[in-house]
Amino acid sequence: MTPPTTDLTALARPRGAASTGDAAAPTSGIARPRPRWVTRWGIPGGIVSLAFVLFVYVSADALWPATDVRIVKVVAKSGVGGTAAATVQAPGWVEADPYPTVVSALADGVVAEVLALEGARIKAGDVVARLIPDDARIGLEKAAAELAERESALRFAEATLEAAQREWDNPVELTRRVASAEAxxxxxxxxxxxxPSELAAAQAVAAELGAECARIERLHADKQAxxxxxxxxxxRCESQRATVASIEARRPILQAQLDAARAELAAAKENLRLRIPEKxxxxxxxAAVASAHAAVDRARAARDEARLRLERMEVRSSVAGxxxxxxxxxxxxxxxxxDNPMSSHVVRLYDPGRLQVRVDVPLAEAxxxxxxxxxxxxVNVLPDRVxxxxxxxxxxxxxxxxxxxxVKVAITDPAAELKPEMLARVRFLSTDSATGASSDLSVFxxxxxxxxxxxxxxxxxxxxxSARxxxxxxxxxxxxxxxxxxxxxxxxxxxxxxxxxPPASLRDGARIRATGDTRSKQ
Structure with a gap:
């Protein structure tokens, strides 16, 4: 069975009918209103555009990062204008101020190697050259051996002095001689x-023997002996008489021996008092000890000199340059x-921070x-710099x-590019210009x-x-x-x-961000 069909055409709204009013009223004579584009599209589009612009502005640093840079301000100074009047101009040559410094070898020798070449910057105490050290080393060994020998001689002299001092303090031999002389x-x-007693005894014996001899002589005359x-x-009688005579003759000898003993004692005592040999x-x-000390000092000085000569086989600079x-x-x-004063020179130095110009000023303008x-x-090599x-x-x-x-002109602000013997031109400023008579401001x-x-x-x-x-x-x-x-x-x-x-990648118009203001001394 087919379902029934509903006809809805009666409910359709005719074109051009009014949107408001009585629904039952006729619609054939009412016009439709025009659409509102501003409220429907303009305002929302503007809001979206503004939001996009704000987003881009806020995110600019993230989208297009700025380059960090340091800045410094331009300053103005008075009385330093560059229009000072020059009274004299003259050519010249750059040179060391006040003069170059020469590094010399302090000992004779033959150069083994040169360590400092032209343009090298050296410090005080640096080795610039070395000499062959063989002779100096042998000389040091010889001087050391001589010193050892002199020190040995000094010890021997000190031992001799000690013995002489002990003998002086203890005169045993002289005291013995005095005692022997006294004995x-x-x-x-x-x-x-x-x-005298010996003489008397001998005379008594002689008298006895004389009587005996007289008795025997009488007996001999009587034929009884x-x-x-x-x-x-x-x-026997003659022998005894000779003995008596000998004893009598001994007295001068004994007296002489006594006098000699007295003289010997006096001499021994005088020697003990004077002690000339011991003194x-x-x-x-x-004196020998003093001489030995002097010899040791000379040998030590010779050793030190030899050591210094060996050390001087390394030629060192006393200054920097x-x-x-x-x-x-x-x-x-x-x-x-x-005779050649330059025979010991090794290198010639200059201080790049102290330079001057040797200027030949015409006599008419001197x-x-x-x-x-x-x-x-x-300077000719830096024509744009003054x-x-x-x-x-x-x-x-x-x-x-x-x-x-x-004329010598010292450069007060030398640059590293300046070198001795570079050609230069000097403008001598007038007194008024040099003292800064002008008060105009100049940009620096x-x-x-x-x-x-x-x-x-x-x-x-x-x-x-403004634009960063x-x-x-x-x-x-x-x-x-x-x-x-x-x-x-x-x-x-x-x-x-x-x-x-500025970085090498910096371009004109690039975004930057200042990270600090560099304050330079002015």
Whole structure:
């Protein structure tokens, strides 16, 4: 069975009928309202666009990161304008101030190796060359052996002095001689005292024998004694008389011996008092010790000299500087005592922080130059840089051949690029210009922030504070300089922010962010 079909055409709304009003009213004469595009599409689109712009602004640092840079401000200074008037201009040559320093070998020898070449920077105490040390080493060994020998001789002399001093303090031998002399004198005195009794005894025996001899002589005359008895009695009597005579003759001898003993005792006592040989031996021992000490000192000095000579086989610099000239090579012989004063020179140094210009000022203009006068120095290798200088010396002898007077101008702010013997030109400033009579303000920027393009034209990287972007700007430099700051004649204004050490990838218009303000000494 087919379901019934419902006819809905009666409910359809005619085109152009009003959207409001009576539903039962006729619709043939009512117009449809126009659509509202502003409220339907404009306002929502504006809201979305504004939200997108805010999103981009807030996320700009993340989407396009800025480059961190350090900045420094441009400053203005008065009385330092670069228009100072020059009274005299003259050519010259850069040289060491006040003169180069020579490093010399302090001992004779042959160069084994040179360690410092031209342009090398050395410090005080550095070895610049070495000499062949064989002779010096042998000389040191010989001097050490001589010192040992002298020290041994000193010990021997000290032992001799000690023995002489002990003998002086304890005169045993002299005391023994005095005692022996006293004993000998006592013996002689005893013998002399015994002599009379010996003489009396001998005389008594002689008298007895004389009586006996007279008795035997009478008996012999009466034939009562034999001839032998008579002869024996006579001989005994004569022998005793000779003994008596001998004893009588001994008295002068005994007296002489006594006098000799007394003299010997006196001499022994005088020797004990004077002690001349012992005093001489003691003095000689002391002199020998002093001489040995002197010999040891001489040997020690010779040893130290030999050691110093060995140490001086390494030629060391006493000052710091840069090697300007090398004067020797391996195999060269350096000597001290020669007619050539340069025979011991090894290298010549200069201090790059102390340079001057040797200027030949024409005699016609020499009167306008004085000691203490300010000057400007321009070196040929750096024509765009002007160095400040001051006259330190005016030589008192003119060069009649060149018709000039030599003047020394010290460079107060030398650069590392300056080298001795570079050609330069010096402008001697007038007194009014040098003292800064002008009060005009000049713009100065740090010399370190100035760059140059391939054509040598200077430029800087400037900070556009309103847009926080880097801006490359060409500038024109002046001639004045002060403590690392250079005058900018055109292109900058006081207070401008300059980028310090910009990265190589920095481009004009690049976004930047300042991380700090570098404060340089002005």
């Amino acid at each position: 000998a004198l006592a013996e002689r005195e005893a013998e002399l005292h015994r002599w 034999s001839e032998i008895e008579f002869i024996r009695a006579t001989q 001489r031996a003691l003095d000689e021992a002391r 840069v090697v300007m000239t090398r004067l020797v090579e391996p195999g060269s012989k350096v000597m001290q005592a020669t 009167a306008q130059v004085s000691i203490g006068q300010d000057a400007e120095v321009v 160095f400040r200088g001051r006259v330190t010396r005016v030589l008192h002898e003119a060069d009649i051949q060149k018709n000039t007077l030599q 920027a740090p010399e370190a922030v100035i760059r140059r393009d391939d054509g040598g034209n200077p430029y800087v990287w400037l900070v556009d504070s 972007r880097a801006q490359r700007r060409a500038i024109k430099l002046g001639t004045a300089k002060q403590d690392g700051w250079v005058q900018v004649a055109e292109g900058l204004q006081p207070g401008d922010s300059l980028i310090v050490d």
